[in-house]
Amino acid sequence: MSPTPTAPGERLASRCPSGPIAERWDKRRFELKLVNPANKRRFHVLVVGTGLAGASAAASLAELGYRVSVFCIQDSPRRAHSIAAQGGINAAKNYPNDGDSVQRLFYDTVKGGDFRARESNVYRLAQVSSHIIDQCVALGVPFAREYGGVLANRSFGGAQVSRTFYARGQTGQQLLLGAYSGMMRQVGAKRVNLYARREMLDVVVVDGIARGIVCRNLVTGAYERYAGDAVLLCTGGYGNVFYLSTNAKACNVTAAWRAHKKGAFFGNPCFTQIHPTCIPVTGSYQAKLTLMSESLRNDGRVWVPKQAGDARPPHEIPDAERDYFLERRYPSFGNLVPRDVASRAAKERCDAGFGVGSTRLAVYLDFRDAIQRDGAATIRAKYGNLFQMYAKITAEDPYQVPMRIYPAVHYTMGGLWVDYDLESTLPGLFVLGEANFSDHGANRLGASALMQGLADGFFVIPYTVGGHFAGRALPPVTTEAREFEESERSVRERTERILGVRGGRTVDSFHRELGKLMWDHCGMARNDAGLRGAKERVRALRDEFWHDVRVPADERRLNQNLEHAGRVADFLEFAELMIDDALHRTESCGGHFREESQTEEGEARRDDERFSYAAAWEHRGVGEPSTLHKEPLTFEHVKPAQRSYK
Amino acid sequence: MSAAHDPHAQGAEAAMRITLKVWRQGAPDAAGRMETYRLDEVSPDMSFLEMLDVLNERLIQAGEDPVAFDHDCREGICGACSLVIDGQAHGPEALTTVCQLHMRHYSDGDTIQVEPWRANAFPVVKDLVVDRSAFDRIVAAGGFISTHTGAAPDGNSVPVPKPEADQAMDAAACIGCGACVAACPNASAMLFVAAKVAHLALLPQGEPERERRVLSMVRTMDAEGFGNCTNHFECMAACPKGISVENIARMNREYLRAFLRERPSEGGEASGG
16 A cells, blocks of 8 residues: 545545554654665755754754755854753653553643644654653763763653653754754765755645745845755644734745745644743833743742732742742642643632732742752752743842743744645645744644654654655656746735835834734634634734735845745734634634633633634635645543643 | 833932044945044943944934944854944953943043954954954864764764863854954964864864865965964953964964974865965
8 A cells, every 4th residue: 555645535534654653653654765875966945044943854864865955044054943952852762661562641631732633643752752862862962861871851831750861951952953964974975965045935835736846035036946856844833813812923924925825734822832831021112022941830939929929029028928839729730731831820819909019010030949959059950041041131130039930932833734645735845843843733842843843854754755756647747837936926926015115114013913813812712702803903004904004125136124024924924823713613622712611710721522623724715714624633642631630 | 010110210320421533434435533422421331232232223213324333143153243432342351252342341521442353364244343254264164173963973972081072162262253354463363273273173073074174275465465472462451252372373383383294185285274
C-alpha cells in the first residue's frame, strides 16, 4: 500500500495508520515508498523558515541527498525565534528512573492538550523524543550535565517526572545553533542554498500541487521566484496578531496565511497560549513582552496580598496575609499547574482587584523561601540569567524583592492543518513546527515546542516527503510558468496597493489597535458578545487600513515599514478567522476559555459531545465566511476526562 | 484586562529630552552622514530600541524615511540588534545588548550618537543595518560536527565531565551579534570564531574534526577580510554574553596544533592563518 494523492472530498483524511498505536509510525514508514538514492538529487525542496523545524529539516533532507533551498527573513538563519526558548526540551528517556515512558509522555501531552490533539501524532512525538536528545548531543549541544558526566534533567511546567533536558536558561538557543550548524554544514557542502533576508509572499500551485514560492528580497525589493518539488513551511506562530506578545518582532502569519489563501486549511486558529510568567507591561510605547522561563515556578511561589489594594512593600506583608492562590486552589500541583490554568488564575486575582505593582496587573513570584532553603548561590546557578534579565528590564533585584509577573501571549497551538505526514490540504505543501496545528491540541505543555519542532524536522519529514516524491507525478516546472507569473503579479500588486494608499496612520498604530482588540476579546477569556463586537471592529479596522495607512514609499531597497505593513495587512485578515473559530467553539478547552462554559469553581468546561474535533477552515475570500471542516478526534488510548490539577 | 494595553496605565515618570545623532546612509554605496533628532518624551522605562520606534513613528508621520536598524527578539538572545552607541558596541551597560539597554541609564538633556557596526567585512546595507553574512560563511566552513540525522548514539553513551560541559556552554553562549568585531580596532572576528572552536573542541563529540575545523574556520575568517587579534580585549568588554578571550588563546593553541600536524593531502593550501 502506498500513499495516494488526496482526492477531493477526502481532504481532511488524517492518513493516520491503523493498528496498535505503538506500531503506527513503523507501519507508516514501511508504507511510504522510498525514493531511489540516485534519484534524490532530482528533487528540490524549498524550506521556508530556519527555526528548529526548518533548520533540522533542511539539514536532514540535504543529508539524504535532496537538493534544498532555505529562506529566512532575518539576516542570518541563526536568529529564528526558536532561539529565545529558555526552559528546556522534553524527552521520554527516563534517565532519572522516576517512572517516565513513551506512554506517559504521550498521556501527559494528550491530557495537557485538553483532548484536542490527534492521538497518533502525539504518540509518534513521544516515540521520537529520545532520538532528538541523542541527535542534539551528537551535534554538540552543551546540555547540562551531572558531575558523573551524564545528562541532567529537571521537572518542568507541571510534569511529575523529570524529563526536561536543558542548557542553562538558553535551551532554545543551543538547540537552534545545533540545528543551524547541521544546516550550515550542508550549505558549505553546497547541498543547501541559503537565502537570507527573503520573505515568502506566495505559494505557487501548479496542477493542484505546491511547486514553488515567490519571495521579496528585503534588501533590493526585487521579487524572486523559486520552483521546487515540495514546499515546507516552517514559519512559526502568529502570536503577534496580539501586537504585544513574547514573540520576536518579525514573527508573523504571512507565509501561513498566503498558503491558506492558496488552499491550505487553517486548523484551530483560536488556540493560543498565554504564558503565565512574563514581565508586566509598563508603558504605551512597549514594543514587546518578555517571557521568563516557567522553570521559575519550580522554586518561586506565586502570591498576591489577601487584602485588595494592600500597598505595603511585599517583604512587609506577613505570610498570614498572603494568598498563595495556586497552592490554595490546586493543592496537588500548586505552583506547577499547566500554563493556561496558572494564567487564568492570575488574571482572576487581578480582575478581582488583588493585583500588585503600579498597574495592578501583576502577581508576585517570590523566591524568598527557596533562597532561605537552598541559598542564593544555588538559585543563581539555576536561574541566574533569568534573574539578570528581570533586573535589567525592571531595575529591581529579584534576590531581594519578589518578581512581578503577568500572563502574555506566547505560542499558538493553532496553525495550518496537516495530516499525519505533516502535509496540508494543499498537496506538496508540508507544514512543520509551530506553524502547523498538530500535537499540542488546545494547550501546549512546557518544553514541548522544541521537541515538536525538531521531531518534525529531523524525524518525520525526511520520511513523509519521500512519500510525496515517490507517490505523485511531478512533471518539471520552471519559474517561467504562467502560475509563477500570476503569483508574482498578485504580490506585486498588493505591495503597490499598500504604497498607493498614502494615508495618515502608521502601520504600527494599526497593529497596536488590532492587538488590543484581540487581547481584550479573543485573549485569555472570550465570550459571544465580545467576539461578535471584535469581529465588526476588525473588519472596520481593516477597511481603515486600506484607506488610511501611511508607508514610506521606497520599494526598491530595505524598507522595514513596508515589510511590517504587509504582515499587518495579513493579520487584519487572519484575525477575523481567529474570531470566527473562537465564536463557533462555544466550549472551553485548554487555552481557549469561553466564559459561557465554565464550572461553578471557574474552571474550564469542555464539551466533548459537540466539540471533540479539530476545526479546519477553508478560505472563501477576504470578508467572506470561511467553510468549516471537522476532523473528528477519537481517543482510544487516553480516556477524555475533565482536567483536574487540584 | 484592557489596562494591559492602556497607554495611561504606566506610573508617572519624568519624561526626558534626548538628542540623537544617528548615522543615515541610504544604500551600501551611498555616502552617509550623521543626522540630528530631538525627542522630548523619552520614558526612563523605555528600551533604547523602543525610543527608536518612537522616533520612527514620528519620521513616518512627517513623511521622512524611518531609521533602519536590525532587531528581532528584543530580549537579548537573537543577536540581531547591532548599534554602536557613543562609540561603544551595544552601548554603555556591560553584558547588555542594545535591546536590553534601558533609557533609565541616561539623563534628561543627554546627546547620544548612534552608529552601525563598522568593519570592512560587515558592509552597511542601510542606515544602522549591516551585512553579517560573513559569520554564516565561517560557520559553514567548519563550525559544526559532521553527524547525520539518525546516526547518533544514546545521549549518555559518552559522558562529558561537568566542568568541560560548563566551559563549552560558556563559549556556546555567543549570540553571533558581531559586537566583538565592531569593538576591535582591527575589526577582528577572533572572539566569535574562537567561541565556536572552543565550544566544539571542549566536547568529546567535537574531537574527530578538531583540526580540520579550526584550520577551515580561521582561513575563512581571514578570507572574509576580518583583521587579526592584537590583544586589546575590547571584544570581551563589548560582548553582551561575556565570552572570554581565553577562548582566543585556546583557538590559537588549537590552530597551531592543527597547522603543525596538517598533511598537505588534506589541507590544500598550507599557508598560515
